[in-house]
Amino acid sequence: QQQVKQSPQSLIVQKGGISIINCAYENTAFDYFPWYQQFPGKGPALLIAIRPDVSEKKEGRFTISFNKSAKQFSLHIMDSQPGDSATYFCAAQRNTGFQKLVFGTGTRLLVSP
């Protein structure tokens, strides 16, 4: 119940295309869903996050879509650029008890020029 399943494991997108990464969870106590971007040899950096009271959040080229009933959320990167090539992690945190982030397995995105 603590797992967050992430797919695909890797993704190749042409420059200008849309990158879509999906995550699914089981624990309904999760109430905070962030996405992180990580470049090789660096720590993760927060991209965008959402809470279950909204179904979509957009910040620039990055959009989170959230489906509470299906317990799924996804990251959409519009107009993907070579500089977006990185590993992306979804995560979830529950709203009660001991709070910690549960990470997905990661998606390696390559945006080809």
Place this chain on the structure above:
Amino acid sequence: GAVVSQHPSRVICKSGTSVKIECRSLDFQATTMFWYRQFPKKSLMLMATSNEGSKATYEQGVEKDKFLINHASLTLSTLTVTSAHPEDSSFYICSARAGTGGEYTFGSGTRLTVV
């Protein structure tokens, strides 16, 4: 925005020695800090959570006597890998949070190589 500084970024040590990694929140008070370990092409694995002034809470399977965590102030947490062995070689990342509703800010990571 919130900044977490982690040092050193790379360290090579001999087997049997100890290594200390520092994690500092530069512009906010971190009531809680987290330490992660990441293997190549893998996700982040939480090792322990520390609250300022309290003993760290270790995840199942993490040896607390090998990975000593100290959170002596609201801006500094340290991870000491004691009696390091080659299998301890990994990428270690810290994260800090200001309060229960705050975002998680990550350090830039430390690449530890034990030879």
